Amino acid sequence: MNIKDIFTPFTAWSGVLKDPVTIKNPIGREAAPRYRGFHDNDINVCIGCGTCEAICENQAIDLVPVDGIDTKSGDSGLRPKIDYGRCCWCALCVDICTTDSLRLTNEYTWVDTDADNFRFIPGVDPKDWYEKEDGWRKPVPNYNFYGKERVHMGELHADERSDSFIEFVKGYSKEQAQQEADRCVSCGICTATCPAHMGIPEYIKAVRNDDMEEGMRVLYETNPLPEICGRICTHKCEDVCSVGHTGDALSIRWLKRYIADQIPADTDKYKDILGTGDLAKNGKKIAIIGSGPSGLSAAHYLALLGYSCTIFEKLPKAGGMMRYGIPEYRLPYDQIDKDVDYIAALGVEFKYNVNIGTDITLEQLEKDYDAVFSGTGLHLGRSTRIPGSDNENVYQSVDLLRDIVLEKPVPVKERVVVIGGGNVAMDITRSMARLQMQQFGKVNVITTSLEDEEHMPADREEIVEAREEGCSIIPGYGPQEIIIEDGKVKGLKVWKCLSIFDEKGMFNPKFDQAEERVFEGDMVIESIGQGMDLSYLTEEIKSKIEFNNRGRIVVDADFQAKGLPWLFVGGDIIEGPDVIHGIANGHRAAMGIDKFLNQGR
Amino acid sequence: MLNNFFGFKPDRSKYPSVNEDGSLNIDLSSHQYTKLWLGPNHPGVTGNMAMELTLNGDEIVEGKTHVGYLHRGFEKLIERRLFVQGFPTSIRMCVAEPDTNEYLIAACTEELSGYDKQIPDMAKWLRMLSLEMARLQGLLRGVPGQAGTYSLGIGVQWGVYLRDLILDRFEELTGARVYHMYIIPGGVRGLLPEGFKARMEDNLKDIDDFIVRIKKLMFDNAIFKKRSIGQGIVTKEMVDKYGVVGTTARASGVKRDVRKDNPYLFYDQLDFDPPTAEEGDIYARTFVRWQELIQTVDLIRQIMAKMPEKGDIRAQMPNVLNWRIPKGETYVRIESGRGEYGMYYVTDGSDKPRRVNLRGPSYTHGVALLEDLLVNTNIADIHALMVSLQTCPPEIER
Ligand code: SF4
Ligand code: SF4
Ligand code: SF4
Numbered sequence: 001m002n003i004k005d006i007f008t009p010f011t012a013w014s015g016v017l018k019d020p021v022t023i024k025n026p027i028g029r030e031a032a033p034r035y036r037g038f039h040d041n042d043i044n045v046c047i048g049c050g051t052c053e054a055i056c057e058n059q060a061i062d063l064v065p066v067d068g069i070d071t072k073s074g075d076s077g078l079r080p081k082i083d084y085g086r087c088c089w090c091a092l093c094v095d096i097c098t099t100d101s102l103r104l105t106n107e108y109t110w111v112d113t114d115a116d117n118f119r120f121i122p123g124v125d126p127k128d129w130y131e132k133e134d135g136w137r138k139p140v141p142n143y144n145f146y147g148k149e150r151v152h153m154g155e156l157h158a159d160e161r162s163d164s165f166i167e168f169v170k171g172y173s174k175e176q177a178q179q180e181a182d183r184c185v186s187c188g189i190c191t192a193t194c195p196a197h198m199g200i201p202e203y204i205k206a207v208r209n210d211d212m213e214e215g216m217r218v219l220y221e222t223n224p225l226p227e228i229c230g231r232i233c234t235h236k237c238e239d240v241c242s243v244g245h246t247g248d249a250l251s252i253r254w255l256k257r258y259i260a261d262q263i264p265a266d267t268d269k270y271k272d273i274l275g276t277g278d279l280a281k282n283g284k285k286i287a288i289i290g291s292g293p294s295g296l297s298a299a300h301y302l303a304l305l306g307y308s309c310t311i312f313e314k315l316p317k318a319g320g321m322m323r324y325g326i327p328e329y330r331l332p333y334d335q336i337d338k339d340v341d342y343i344a345a346l347g348v349e350f351k352y353n354v355n356i357g358t359d360i361t362l363e364q365l366e367k368d369y370d371a372v373f374s375g376t377g378l379h380l381g382r383s384t385r386i387p388g389s390d391n392e393n394v395y396q397s398v399d400l401l402r403d404i405v406l407e408k409p410v411p412v413k414e415r416v417v418v419i420g421g422g423n424v425a426m427d428i429t430r431s432m433a434r435l436q437m438q439q440f441g442k443v444n445v446i447t448t449s450l451e452d453e454e455h456m457p458a459d460r461e462e463i464v465e466a467r468e469e470g471c472s473i474i475p476g477y478g479p480q481e482i483i484i485e486d487g488k489v490k491g492l493k494v495w496k497c498l499s500i501f502d503e504k505g506m507f508n509p510k511f512d513q514a515e516e517r518v519f520e521g522d523m524v525i526e527s528i529g530q531g532m533d534l535s536y537l538t539e540e541i542k543s544k545i546e547f548n549n550r551g552r553i554v555v556d557a558d559f560q561a562k563g564l565p566w567l568f569v570g571g572d573i574i575e576g577p578d579v580i581h582g583i584a585n586g587h588r589a590a591m592g593i594d595k596f597l598n599q600g601r
Numbered sequence: 602m603l604n605n606f607f608g609f610k611p612d613r614s615k616y617p618s619v620n621e622d623g624s625l626n627i628d629l630s631s632h633q634y635t636k637l638w639l640g641p642n643h644p645g646v647t648g649n650m651a652m653e654l655t656l657n658g659d660e661i662v663e664g665k666t667h668v669g670y671l672h673r674g675f676e677k678l679i680e681r682r683l684f685v686q687g688f689p690t691s692i693r694m695c696v697a698e699p700d701t702n703e704y705l706i707a708a709c710t711e712e713l714s715g716y717d718k719q720i721p722d723m724a725k726w727l728r729m730l731s732l733e734m735a736r737l738q739g740l741l742r743g744v745p746g747q748a749g750t751y752s753l754g755i756g757v758q759w760g761v762y763l764r765d766l767i768l769d770r771f772e773e774l775t776g777a778r779v780y781h782m783y784i785i786p787g788g789v790r791g792l793l794p795e796g797f798k799a800r801m802e803d804n805l806k807d808i809d810d811f812i813v814r815i816k817k818l819m820f821d822n823a824i825f826k827k828r829s830i831g832q833g834i835v836t837k838e839m840v841d842k843y844g845v846v847g848t849t850a851r852a853s854g855v856k857r858d859v860r861k862d863n864p865y866l867f868y869d870q871l872d873f874d875p876p877t878a879e880e881g882d883i884y885a886r887t888f889v890r891w892q893e894l895i896q897t898v899d900l901i902r903q904i905m906a907k908m909p910e911k912g913d914i915r916a917q918m919p920n921v922l923n924w925r926i927p928k929g930e931t932y933v934r935i936e937s938g939r940g941e942y943g944m945y946y947v948t949d950g951s952d953k954p955r956r957v958n959l960r961g962p963s964y965t966h967g968v969a970l971l972e973d974l975l976v977n978t979n980i981a982d983i984h985a986l987m988v989s990l991q992t993c994p995p996e997i998e999r
Binding site: 090 | 682683685686687688689690755756759762769772773774775776777780782788790791792794814817818819821822823826913914915917919920921922923
C-alpha cells in the first residue's frame, strides 16, 4: 500500500460531471418486443382444448365457460382463466397453444386493490393491453412442442394397385404408430365430436405405452368394430383434432387400425383381453334385423348384458353395407370377418338369407322375442330421373358394388361415366377402374358431381387416389341427359353448375346452359345417394309408428320407435349415413332396450 | 506488515483458552463471551441463512452456520413435474445466476434421452451467449459488491447500472430481465433480435470503461486493501479439503475451470485463460473476479463474432406432454460465475425425473468452509467474507 492508494479512489468524483443515468419515470417504460407480460387470447380462434392448462406447471390456468361461446363440435366452449397469483409468466402455455391463439403482451404493470381481479379470462375480460401488438408469441421457426407433421402410412403405388382389389394402405409399423401417437396432446376435443364418443386420447396413450390389450379394451368400450372403423371410418374426429389447427391432424383412424391389427384373429384371445369369457345370460331374447354396423353394435352390447341375440340378414354374409357397399381394396373381407367372428363368439346367432316380411314377419319376431332392433340401412339406389336414365346400360352404384362382392357378373364397358361426388361414387369409380384395367388394360372413367372441387362430399384422399389410378374426376357439372343412340348409351350431357341450393337452403341447382359438355361413355352409373326399403313394415305397424317429413321413423333418444315400445330402430335409416353413427346408435339402442326390458325391475 | 500499517491488531493469543484435549474453552458464564445470532434476516444474499457466533469482544471465536429458513424444496417440485416444466422452477434455485440452472436441466434431460447430439449449433451458441451474459451481470454486481460490504457504495451504483443494461439485452433476447427461462430442453426460445449485437457492443464499451474506473476505486484503494488483504485466507490445502471451486479456488492458486477442464457447448472454440492468484485472501478473490470481468467481456465478443447468423433454435423433440426418458442417471457440471455447478439427475422411464439434486458452490463455500474462516474474524468483516465466498443461501437450500 502506498500514498497513491489514498488519492486514487477520489478519481470517482469525475463522475459528478456526467449526466445521470437514472430513468425519471420508470412506470410506463416500454418493455422489449419479446417481453413476457400479461396474457391475451384470441377467443374466436381458441377452441378451449385445455392444452395450455395441461402444460402450466403452476396450475395457474382453469378452463371455464364463457358467456356467448357455445360448446360445439371442435370447440369445448371453455376458455382459459389465468390466476396471476400462481402464474410465473413462463409462456409455456403460449408455446404449446394448439391454435396459436394465446400470447403474452409486453405490458407488465397492473395495479388493483381487489386481489380477485388478478384471476381473469384473457381476451374476454376487458384489459387495455390487448391492443398491444408486441409481446411473446410462439417462437419461430422449427420450435414445436409436439410433432406438426403426420406420420404417413405406406401405400401401394398407383401402378401396383390399379388392377387389383387388394388392400393398398399398409398398416403402421410400431415405430410409426408410436411416433404418430406421440403427437396427441390428449385434449379430448375429438371424443366429443366422435358420434360414438370413443376414448381416443386413451387408446392413443395405449399405443404410446405399447399396451395393445389396454388399447383394445378402450376401443371396445364404445366400438365393437375396430378393424372396420380403423379402415373406413369417416373420421369426423380428425376434422376437429386440435393438433390439426396449426399442423396435420392426428391419424386417429390409422392408430385405431394399428391397435386392432396387432391382436390376432382369435376369438378366445379377444375374450381373454376383453374379459368376456363367460357372460351370464339373463334369459331374454332380442331379434336384430340387419347385420350392418348398427345391428352388430346393438348385438354386441346386448350380448355383454346377457341378452340372447339373433341377427336376421338378407344377404349371405354379415356386414351390410360395410361388406356389400365398400370395395375390398379399402376394407378386406377378412377384417370384417375378424370383427364379426368375435361378436358371434359372444353367442350372437346369425341367420343369413332371411328376408323379413317374406320369410318371417315382423309380427312374428315380436311374438318370439322380447324386443326387436331394426337397422336395415340404405340399399336402394336413387336415380337422377333425367332423360335416358331408364336405359338398361344405366346402373346404380349400390347394385354394382353389391354384385362385385357377390361375385356376380358385372358389366364393364370401355368408357364409363359416373354421376356423383360422394364416397360411394368414388368407390364405384375406382372399382370400375380396376375392372377396366383387368379387362382392357386401361382406365377410362369420368366422374362428375354437382359440387365443385372444394365442396365435394367425398374424402379428399379418395379423390386424389382415384386420380392417381387414372380416373377423371370433373366436379361442378349437373347431369341433363343421357344420350342414347340406337338404344345404346353414348354419353352424358352436363351443364356447368352455378349453385346447388337456393336462398332458402332448398335443393334447387342453377346451371349455365352455355357451358355444356358431353362426357362420352358406354355405360352410366348413378351414385347420387341411396334410399331405404321399409317394405317389411306392414300397414298395421306403419299406422302405429310415426314418420318425419324426410320419411324417417321417429325415435326417441334411446332409438325406441314412437308408438311401438318393442321396436328400436337405428343405423343409416335414422342417422348418417356412415358406419360410426350406426355403431353409436346401435350402442344407445342396446342400452335403451335394456332400460325398456328392465323398467319394472 | 502493510496490513498492520494503519492500525491496531489485537492480541488473541489468550482468548479463547484451549482445554487440555485441544477443544476451545468457551464458557459463556465467564462473561468473556457473547452469543450472537446473525440472521436470518433477508435483505441481501448474506441474510437468508443464519450464523450462530460466539464473540469475544468483536472477534469471532466460533461460528456455526445454519440453513433451512427458506423452506423451498425446489428439487422436489421439479421431481413432480414433466421434464419440460422443470426449468421455470429451477431458476429460483439461484436468483443471482438463474441461467445456469436452466442449462443444467436441459443438458441432463438431453443427455439421458439421447437428444444431446441433435441440439442445433445455433442453439448452442445462444446458450453460451446467455450463460456468459449471466456471468457478466453477476460480476457487475459481485465485483463492486465486495467494496459495498465495506460501505463503498459508489462502485455498486455503477455496477448495478451496467448490469441493468445487460438485463435490457436479456430482456430483448429472452423476454425477461431476471428469470429468463430461455434455455429449454432441446434448444433455446429465440434468435437474436435485430440489432442486438450492436447494442450489446455499446454496453460492452461502457463496461470496458467501468473496468478501468472500478480498478482505481477498489484495487488502488487504501481502505479496501486494508480490509481485504490477508483476510479470509483460503489455503491450497483448504481448497482440496473442502472442494473449493471457481474463482475462489483460482485465487488460491488452484486453476480450476470446467470450461477448460471439461469443455461443454463450444467453449473449446473460444480463446481464454482463466486468471489466477496465489494469496487466497479476499483481495485476491476480488481481483481474480475483476480479471474475469475483462475475460467475460472478451468472451461475449468472441461468441458474437463466431456464432452463425441463422439456424434452428430447437431440436425436433418428442411431444413435451408425453416425453418419457429411459432409466438412467447423470451428473452434469458447468462453470457458473461462482464455480463448478452441477446437477445430479435420475430418470426412471417415466415422464418425470426420479431425483434432481443440485450441487452448487455455496454448499461448499457457505457452510463448512465459512465456519472455518469465521474464526478470528471481526464481526464487521463477516459480510465481506461471505460475499467474497460468493455465498448464495438459496442455492444451498434447494
Ligand atoms: S391451448 Fe390455446 S386453443 Fe387450447 S384452450 Fe389454451 S388458449 Fe385455447
Ligand atoms: S405463463 Fe406459465 S405459469 Fe403463467 S399461465 Fe402460462 S404456463 Fe402457467
Ligand atoms: S387426437 Fe387430436 S383432438 Fe384427440 S385428444 Fe389427441 S390431440 Fe386432442
